[in-house]
Amino acid sequence: MIALTTLLLALGGAGGLVAQALHLPMPFMLGSLAVAALAVGLFQHGQLRDYRFPMRFRTFFIGLIGVMIGTQVRPELISEAGDLVLTLSALAVFVALAHGGNFLIFRRLGGYSRATAYYAGTPGGLMESLVMGERAGADLPLLTAQQFLRIIIVITVIPTGMSLWFGHPVGSAAGFGPDARQPVTPEALALIALAAAAGLGLARVVRLPAGQITGPLLLSAALTLSGVVDLHLPFWLIAVAQVVVGVSLGLRFSGMNAAMLRRSVWLSVVSVSWMLTLGAGFATVLGWATGLPFLQLLISYAPGGVTEMSVIALSLAVNPAMVSLHHVVRILFTVGFMGLAEKRVNMEAG
Template structure:
């Protein structure tokens, strides 16, 4: 396939994905540009005309890696001196978060491995209690089934941000939270050209460093580490504008959606059932930690429950506002949950030797 044809198909898919992202944002879904573009791309490509037009097309990996690097910069920009200042004030809840991540991941691995019958890489990365993009990227490198992995990770987010506010609303007798999220809560509203260049350079340099240092999911963790170090100095503002975050989510969503060829309804039904079991386990585990920590801190049970819920940062912050809880408190726990998950994934994957499933031997 020629470079010109690959470029035209990529632009066409991005345009179609943008329609899906816009519809998802209008519907107030979580991660709209990622979820919407993925859904539209995955649903349309099995149609015979689309399938014939795509042929052997693959999304350009260089382009995808750069957009992933921008997501790494976005996450790293949240690690600020103010955020670290909260860490010292909450030793018990943050120590508990570390144990929660380990127990949740271990329990989920058993659920997906024993009940789902997934291979080890797919079960391991499907079971992470956070870091949707990080889990997909690292799982992809380890040989996990990206269709199943992506479905499980998205279902985790969707189930939590849908059922937790509903459950709390029924418990408290009043509306709580929203699945709409805070679209631009962590994004800059405007950006000067020099700052945009700085962000793009940080992504590119972090991508290069991550690969040179052979970091796990280098295209994500390299920029994340570099942006974290820059943000902690307080001298650089690396907050991405919302349009750039949406564009990065759009590109990643399309690149994932194009891989959903052959996904059937039976697989989706099984993934949904397993996600209900997994989320139920994690919420029960989080409730146990919240109850124990309420006894040793002055923090209310519901505030801690939301802090330990394995949902999205923005969505859980909305729920926190409805409960008159501190969004900073909730955001701190969820950002650290993602960072702990990234570190824990890399360390455990090496210790447990999580690797691609063996290929079948050729006949004869």
């Protein structure tokens, strides 16, 4: 298991380097994702048949991402509190509209059952969607494929679109300031790791939503704002985090056959197009109302996973703390709405 995990991460890192040489956006995440997906396609019935990516390892790296985002929290974020009330409140409307549109896409275009269409269309809350969907009698393989494809397509389209917009690849080492290329002392690395472990422990005790990232983020932010620590973000650590996230996502293709992918991918493209268009509309209106940058709001409303969108914001230096906050709230709204509607969906499915 350890040897296979090491090999997959090494291949993922090599894929990231190739993607960087080809000037692709977010090269280490998308390159490693592509390599892992290719490995699944070639070896899922062989060497990878019973393989599962070690989730504790992934969780620790998500904690590291949380710590790195926490170091970006500045007192200026408090001055944006009035704007945040508006942008966070608008997420409730976004979630309702996105979910409603997705339900119609999967029900009318895909021909899915009501339960499958409902839970496949949630714009967040992946694990909760799978649990509630299975309880409602949804087609679990299809539901799983749609939820993971939502995340994968969003994290592919957003950096690619921004690269076309800016005219150069985003999320590579070239996009970071001089601090990201400075050496990091072993003491600083040890402090980052310790903060991640402590934040993960705090999240479990307090039961924070999206605790894998929010616990370390809050702890690191508190340390940063107190002036106790002043850590800068080395690019290589962000690149490694991208590889871990990319490989673990690429391996999610395991168990999906060609027919399922053909059916799921085009529906996901339609669904993601709807949500990104809707998010761009919200970003435009909210940008006009608050003066916040359009790009920052667009990433905040793009319906990828919390971890994946936080990595993108961190890699692009687009106020990652604010972006992470919006994605956590998006998931809270989604899960809350699912809970309110669960009994009705289960009755109609029955």
